[in-house]
Amino acid sequence: MHELSLCNAIAATVTDHADGRPIRSVRLRVGAFRQVVPDTLRFCWSGRIADTELAGCRLDLVEVQAVVTCRSCSASTTLSEPMLVCAACGGRDVDLVSGEEFLIESIEVDAVAEEPV
DSSP states (O other), X not given: OTHHHHHHHHHHHHHHHHTTOOEEEEEEEEEGGGOOOHHHHHHHHHHHHTTXXXXXXXXEEEEEOOXXXXXXXXXXXXXXXXXXXXXXXXXXXXXXXXXXXXXXXXXXXXXXXXXXX
């Protein structure tokens, strides 16, 4: 389950960028070819942030479908299966246009850092 490692990396990255401000949410783009199970990622996130400065931080996932453009027929098609094949002509000479993303798109933070207690 590499989702826990991904959550650790996400938590470290957003914490660094928040400059001590409380983080409300993280928006993450995940491509279909990234082999990430969204429900598992959400589960690992909730466990990773429990009892930390990120407690209550929402993880919003944007799931990006895999799209290819065929070099033979120029069709752009969304893949329904994880196979790099043009749905229009069956050709295998395709360029993957989307589906490999794994990107922190945005973080929502409070405007002011919390005062130390």
